[in-house]
Amino acid sequence: MIENYAGAFPLWLAPTQAVVATITSDADGYAEEVLAKFRAAGLRTEIDLRNEKINYKIREHSVAKVPAIAVVGRKEAEEGKVAIRRFGSQAQTIVTVEEAIAMLTDEALAPDLKRIRDGQA
Template sequence: SCHRNEPSGALHGIMRVRAFTQDDAHIFCTEDQITSESVIFCELLQSIYADFGFEDIRVKFSDRPEVRAGEDDVWDRAESALTDACDAAELETVLNPGEGAFYGPKLEFVLRDAIGRDWQCGTLQVDFVLPDRLDAEYVAEDGNRHRPVMLHRAILGSLERWIGIIIEQYSGRMPPWLAPTQVVVASITDSANGYAEQVTEAFRAAGMRASSDLRNEKISYKVREHSVMKVPYILAVGGREEEAGTVALRRLGSNEQQVIPMQEALAMLRGESLPPDLARRAAMAAE
């Protein structure tokens, strides 16, 4: 968790707050490893952003600020190493002069939200200064002690900001793998409540986020309400569906209803709701 005393006028919903959670991590490496470690990070970041639907990523190169720690020759090495890393990762960068951290230059990965605002999310910083202050050392191949380099990196950045960007990007209509509730099983009549609960439990057992709507309301009312809540899949079940072991599937944004066997619906929707990395693994395993 991070805490910043932001001016009240700068606060902006969950996009800019005074207390937030960040996926911050620090990598200790040798100076020769800066390029390779940076390339690995950039590839991971781009893969994760693509999974969330972001392909247009802009990168700012923030160099030394006026107030900084460390000698100029140290900054020269740090900026040169980060430049080499950008070249190796084939990143197109825009110079952001004087906006680096006090301890080193950084890359800022900027996303544009659905209404055209730019938000810094991921960062990568090369730090020769703090390892010296920490008196950090490692034993190299030559048997001598050397000072490592520290890479500060965050992929999503502020998780609160990331959630805000995602909500606006999809206007609340999340992909099935991201939706808080993926499936709602709505009973058409009270007599089908038991079957609705049975279907719901089957989907939960398969790892899906499912809930049942057993209220004494018309099915059209239930469908409309859950559609407004952007639930990707609504399964209507009544006496006929219970007798045949089927469900009436309605997808968000479609007026078409598909009556299919419950187990078939389970397999199909589970496949459609896999996170992108698991979907890729499943596709590779099927080849």
């Protein structure tokens, strides 16, 4: 499996499915809330509250091949949103926390379980 995916596991197989990373320390409290919601939804999630530049954090988690990085800052905290960055992509999608959870939990479901859920077993 490791050789097949070259370490870049799909979200359903990755040991860490998402990382919540802050832009500034102002968003630390909101990041903790997002982390709690992600974990409550069953996502294997970590948090990065270090006092580092966001580009450094993103690069570091990309090197670790984390499938999704949820970036939060002051603006996202005010709006109740997260910016989702996918491994291997420069683009980011800004969505509500609930939309992010729905998107990621669907992707986190293993293919065989999706077939059962969809009645194709």
